[in-house]
Amino acid sequence: MAREQLNSASYNWNAFPDRPQLASALAGRVADTLTKAIAGRGTALLAVSGGTTPAKFFAALSAAPIAWDKVIVTLVDERFVPASSPRSNAGLVAANLLQNAAKAARFVPLYHEAVGIEDAAASDDAALRSLPWPLDVVILGMGPDGHTASFFPDADDLPKLLDPASDRIILPVHAVSAGEPRLTLTLARIIDAGFIALHIEGEDKRTAFDGAAASGPRKPIRAVLDASPKPVEVFWAP
Numbered sequence: 354m355a356r357e358q359l360n361s362a363s364y365n366w367n368a369f370p371d372r373p374q375l376a377s378a379l380a381g382r383v384a385d386t387l388t389k390a391i392a393g394r395g396t397a398l399l400a401v402s403g404g405t406t407p408a409k410f411f412a413a414l415s416a417a418p419i420a421w422d423k424v425i426v427t428l429v430d431e432r433f434v435p436a437s438s439p440r441s442n443a444g445l446v447a448a449n450l451l452q453n454a455a456k457a458a459r460f461v462p463l464y465h466e467a468v469g470i471e472d473a474a475a476s477d478d479a480a481l482r483s484l485p486w487p488l489d490v491v492i493l494g495m496g497p498d499g500h501t502a503s504f505f506p507d508a509d510d511l512p513k514l515l516d517p518a519s520d521r522i523i524l525p526v527h528a529v530s531a532g533e534p535r536l537t538l539t540l541a542r543i544i545d546a547g548f549i550a551l552h553i554e555g556e557d558k559r560t561a562f563d564g565a566a567a568s569g570p571r572k573p574i575r576a577v578l579d580a581s582p583k584p585v586e587v588f589w590a591p
């Protein structure tokens with residue numbers, strides 16, 4: 354059970370005593386939401402983030418006994434690297450989520466060979482239009498700098514990524530702090546999701562979130578909190 358519930362208008366804080374309990378609770382919540390979506394429209398669309406945080410959650414979710422053959426999984430963002438790269442979010446999802454029962458899900462990656470990140474983003478944007486938007490579930494992570502998805506504070510054209518009225522699905526990202534060029538869902542597609550979770554772990558991330566959620570210079574995660582029409586469900590463990 355969540356140890357601590359602190360609610361505000363823009364987010365609900367769900368704290369857990371440890372990371373395994375968070376993984377189990379978040380996996381249960383996501384599985385229930387996907388099942389309801391399938392009951393309602395015959396399919397469910399899930400977008401997950403990469404990084405080092407989600408592995409335990411992915412493993413727990415992969416075992417959920419739901420109709421995975423009716424679930425489409427895609428990525429919130431991707432580094433411009435092939436799935437064979439240790440930096441690949443598609444590789445992380447393949448190894449940790451698309452296993453066990455979840456092996457039956459359809460996975461839609463973002464990376465593919467292209468002349469450059471702009472071409473990859475344009476073809477992704479066209480190809481992903483055929484998916485059953487809006488997202489039913491989106492799982493966000495957050496960096497210590499308050500970035501989420503690939504909305505890095507130093508990204509070129511950050512306002513375009515954060516435009517809540519954008520009709521784009523995927524945009525390219527150039528940001529020195531990101532390492533390689535990125536492909537990201539736009540904020541507009543993220544806030545349209547039926548269930549938005551932010552999965553963060555550790556005291557440093559809690560401090561960073563508290564700082565970003567408070568007043569002061571607006572961090573990208575705050576743009577999501579401010580633009581979302583429903584509270585973001587924050588799942589945190591020490």
Ligand SMILES: O=C(O)[C@H](O)[C@@H](O)[C@H](O)[C@H](O)COP(=O)(O)O
Nearest residue numbers: 402403404405406494495496502
């Ligand atoms: O591609 C990525 O890196 C993610 O999508 C990114 O937004 C991630 O969620 C944060 O950077 C947190 O990453 P960690 O889980 O490694 O702290």
